Amino acid sequence: MNPASLKERIYVALDVNTRERALEVVRAVSPVLSSFKVGMELFYFFGPDILRELRAAGAQRIFLDLKLHDIPNTVARAAAVLTRSGVDMMTVHASGGSRMMETVLRAVADQAAAEGIPRPRVVAVTQLTSTDQKMLNEELGIPGSMTEVVQQYARLAQQSGLDGVVASAEEVPLIREVCGPDFLTVVPGIRPAFYQAEGDDQRRVATPREALERGAGCLVIGRPILRSPDWREAAEAVLAECAEGSRL
Numbered sequence: 659m660n661p662a663s664l665k666e667r668i669y670v671a672l673d674v675n676t677r678e679r680a681l682e683v684v685r686a687v688s689p690v691l692s693s694f695k696v697g698m699e700l701f702y703f704f705g706p707d708i709l710r711e712l713r714a715a716g717a718q719r720i721f722l723d724l725k726l727h728d729i730p731n732t733v734a735r736a737a738a739v740l741t742r743s744g745v746d747m748m749t750v751h752a753s754g755g756s757r758m759m760e761t762v763l764r765a766v767a768d769q770a771a772a773e774g775i776p777r778p779r780v781v782a783v784t785q786l787t788s789t790d791q792k793m794l795n796e797e798l799g800i801p802g803s804m805t806e807v808v809q810q811y812a813r814l815a816q817q818s819g820l821d822g823v824v825a826s827a828e829e830v831p832l833i834r835e836v837c838g839p840d841f842l843t844v845v846p847g848i849r850p851a852f853y854q855a856e857g858d859d860q861r862r863v864a865t866p867r868e869a870l871e872r873g874a875g876c877l878v879i880g881r882p883i884l885r886s887p888d889w890r891e892a893a894e895a896v897l898a899e900c901a902e903g904s905r906l
């Protein structure tokens with residue numbers, strides 16, 4: 659792995675509520691990390707226009723993380739319109755089932771072909787990184803260990819033709835065991851050594867170094883950068899921690 663590819667594989671989550679703030683973050687961080695994640699907060703208010711503005715500000719790859727979850731027809735139609743915005747990657751919930759995931763993938767592929775653009779990667783959320791073992795079993799009523807459940811959802815996503823899954827760093831080796839090394843793992847819940855995470859909602863977390871050592875394909879990191887007084891410096895610190903773990 660070379661440092662250039664690391665720079666591309668770390669997605670900075672733009673969880674902010676104004677377009678000015680989002681653009682400022684991209685301008686500050688993009689010389690260091692060039693991939694960004696847009697979620698509900700930004701997209702629900704500003705729509706596809708914000709994606710164009712982020713690209714103009716320096717975002718080279720955009721991961722649109724809306725975690726679609728509905729009946730197959732509804733999700734597929736939504737995914738098709740989102741494809742038109744030229745994003746690099748998008749998310750659905752694996753709990754929508756194989757029929758939903760297969761229908762989405764077909765819709766995205768057809769739309770991308772019609773637009774003459776590359777097909778965005780579609781990845782499925784297995785279990786949110788804010789969910790712990792107790793919550794999985796007692797609140798959600800899903801039996802079994804977190805790793806078994808995540809493995810099962812990853813297998814289902816792969817059988818449905820998806821490009822990868824979102825999971826915590828801990829589950830990455832087990833996903834690779836059942837799905838192989840080419841199946842993409844996208845890992846949020848990244849907490850670098852410099853970040854004080856007390857009171858945070860994340861439950862299944864890892865440092866950038868741990869995530870890479872476990873074989874994570876892409877990392878997603880938001881608050882440790884956004885809450886820093888100097889976004890660029892924080893991005894550099896994250897990259898430095900990653901480089902330590904990447905066996906360069």
Ligand SMILES: O=c1ccn([C@@H]2O[C@H](COP(=O)(O)O)[C@@H](O)[C@H]2O)c(=O)[nH]1
Binds near residue numbers: 697785
């Ligand atoms: O299981 C998941 C799926 C998505 N996310 C998203 O990643 C970022 C993480 O932000 P932090 O501030 O670094 O916690 C956020 O946008 C989530 O929506 C996730 O955390 N877990």
